[in-house]
Amino acid sequence: MNLQNRIEHLQDELRTICQSQNRSFDEITLIAVTKTHPVELIETALKAGITHIGENKVQEAMRKLPMLISKNYSFHFIGHLQSNKINQLLSLKPALIHSIDSVYLAQKLHLALGRTNRMQDILIQINSSEEESKSGMGFAEAEAAISEIACFSSLRIRGLMTIGKLDEPEISRPLFRQMKELFEHLRESNLPGVRMDYLSMGMSHDYKIALEEGANMVRIGSAIFGERTYGVHN
Numbered sequence: 694m695n696l697q698n699r700i701e702h703l704q705d706e707l708r709t710i711c712q713s714q715n716r717s718f719d720e721i722t723l724i725a726v727t728k729t730h731p732v733e734l735i736e737t738a739l740k741a742g743i744t745h746i747g748e749n750k751v752q753e754a755m756r757k758l759p760m761l762i763s764k765n766y767s768f769h770f771i772g773h774l775q776s777n778k779i780n781q782l783l784s785l786k787p788a789l790i791h792s793i794d795s796v797y798l799a800q801k802l803h804l805a806l807g808r809t810n811r812m813q814d815i816l817i818q819i820n821s822s823e824e825e826s827k828s829g830m831g832f833a834e835a836e837a838a839i840s841e842i843a844c845f846s847s848l849r850i851r852g853l854m855t856i857g858k859l860d861e862p863e864i865s866r867p868l869f870r871q872m873k874e875l876f877e878h879l880r881e882s883n884l885p886g887v888r889m890d891y892l893s894m895g896m897s898h899d900y901k902i903a904l905e906e907g908a909n910m911v912r913i914g915s916a917i918f919g920e921r922t923y924g925v926h927n
């Protein structure tokens with residue numbers, strides 16, 4: 694299968710999952726995760742109907758995005774964000790930053806935005822599996838932290854993000870379910886400055902489970918582009 698076929702195949706799969714749940718495919722955002730892949734391949738994906746791309750390293754995005762000829766895409770930053778990279782990231786005008794994982798980072802971002810007079814859409818990253826190696830807030834601290842972050846006037850909280858376990862995908866189902874519960878709870882809480890529009894969860898190995906548990910934004914790399922080889926283009 695070539696890239697175009699793989700994208701169509703994936704879109705068909707997403708459509709089928711949506712149908713089985715009586716949801717509309719239109720409410721799902723598919724983000725093609727382009728990390729490690731060269732500009733030419735990203736260009737091909739954009740021609741094949743991809744409109745959202747995700748990168749997880751500021752440095753790599755800084756190198757690649759300005760080289761894209763097509764400007765018809767939304768850029769999602771999905772990786773761990775170091776505060777010393779904030780200004781560079783903002784220069785790339787991300788549509789959505791998925792990885793705000795502390796009040797501290799949110800404050801740094803707010804201060805950097807203050808100088809540009811821009812609003813930034815963000816998601817709060819939850820470490821749903823509570824693994825040491827992963828970023829994100831624990832479920833227990835999330836609500837209080839979100840209330841604090843909501844006070845930063847240049848940030849718009851648009852939803853939640855999590856990374857499932859890199860394991861048998863069924864193992865992540867209860868975590869995704871807990872995410873959806875928090876998402877609905879926050880939505881009903883109607884906190885000022887907080888909207889729950891996006892629930893970003895599901896990658897190549899577990900997007901089906903994530904969608905079944907209520908995700909409306911999936912971040913998919915290898916199921917589109919094939920396995921990544923590190924060190925060539927990144």
Ligand SMILES: *Cc1c(COP(=O)(O)O)cnc(C)c1O
Nearest residue numbers: 726749771896897912913914915
């Ligand atoms: C790499 C990455 C993905 C995509 O992973 P695949 O398994 O290739 O689909 C999704 N989300 C984040 C945060 C990533 O870093």
